[in-house]
Amino acid sequence: MANVDNRPEEKVMDQLRKIAALADRGFMGEATMARQILEKKLREYGLTVDDLYKDAKKVRTFRYQNELERRLLIQILVHYFGSASDEFKGGLIIRKKKVIKIKLTDLDYAELSSEYGYYRGAFAREIKKSNEAFLVAFVNRFELFDVTPTSGQPTKELSPEELKRTLDALRIARTIEAYPYRKEIAAFRSASRQEAK
Numbered sequence: 001m002a003n004v005d006n007r008p009e010e011k012v013m014d015q016l017r018k019i020a021a022l023a024d025r026g027f028m029g030e031a032t033m034a035r036q037i038l039e040k041k042l043r044e045y046g047l048t049v050d051d052l053y054k055d056a057k058k059v060r061t062f063r064y065q066n067e068l069e070r071r072l073l074i075q076i077l078v079h080y081f082g083s084a085s086d087e088f089k090g091g092l093i094i095r096k097k098k099v100i101k102i103k104l105t106d107l108d109y110a111e112l113s114s115e116y117g118y119y120r121g122a123f124a125r126e127i128k129k130s131n132e133a134f135l136v137a138f139v140n141r142f143e144l145f146d147v148t149p150t151s152g153q154p155t156k157e158l159s160p161e162e163l164k165r166t167l168d169a170l171r172i173a174r175t176i177e178a179y180p181y182r183k184e185i186a187a188f189r190s191a192s193r194q195e196a197k
Contacts, residue, residue, distance in 0.1 A: 013106075014107075014110055016038065016041055016042070016047070017053075018111070019034050019037055019041065020034075020107070021111055022034035023035040052107070053107065057103040058103065058105075058106075059102070059103055060102055060104045060112075061099050061100070061101050062101075062102070062112070062113075063098060064098050064100070065098065066098075070093070070095075070098070072123055073100055073116060074100070076112065076116055080108075080111075080112060087102055087103060087104065087108070090102065133165055133169045134172055136165070136169035136173075137169040137170065137171075137173035137176060138173070140169065140173045
């Protein structure tokens with residue numbers, strides 16, 4: 001769909017920019033297919049590749065929820081542009097608002113938004129799995145087990161996934177430094193009894 005000046009709508013331009021990026025950065029057959037699609041679409045709209053990149057840079061805002069997400073976003077920006085780039089050097093971190101502002105073209109913004117969304121979700125899933133494994137490891141390391149006797153109850157065989165999680169937790173448990181818990185009340189009672197004698 002073209003607008004009054006025969007340029008496609010911005011939505012179509014964004015799609016064309018994404019296809020162009022895939023043609024530039026895709027792998028083998030993916031890049032070849034993207035180039036073919038791009039050439040066809042450009043002919044269809046009477047555009048050139050240069051027409052896709054006439055955008056001026058605008059300040060874009062990326063939000064993060066915590067320190068780890070902030071660090072992940074910075075890694076993505078460094079991976080995408082390089083730490084010596086004008087885009088990266090010109091970025092602004094506003095910690096109170098938990099945002100990073102950076103000047104980007106529409107194409108870069110679309111690509112980075114997509115990439116950040118993907119890695120942010122994957123990172124959250126992996127952190128959740130790690131936290132679960134760490135909790136099991138911590139409980140095992142400090143032997144915080146249920147004191148209820150289990151005699152007479154049949155043991156359940158672990159599924160391959162449960163076995164893997166348990167082994168991961170045990171590996172983590174070996175790395176946790178054991179700080180013995182001193183039962184303050186019990187120690188106080190013992191000291192009081194000694195003094196009373």
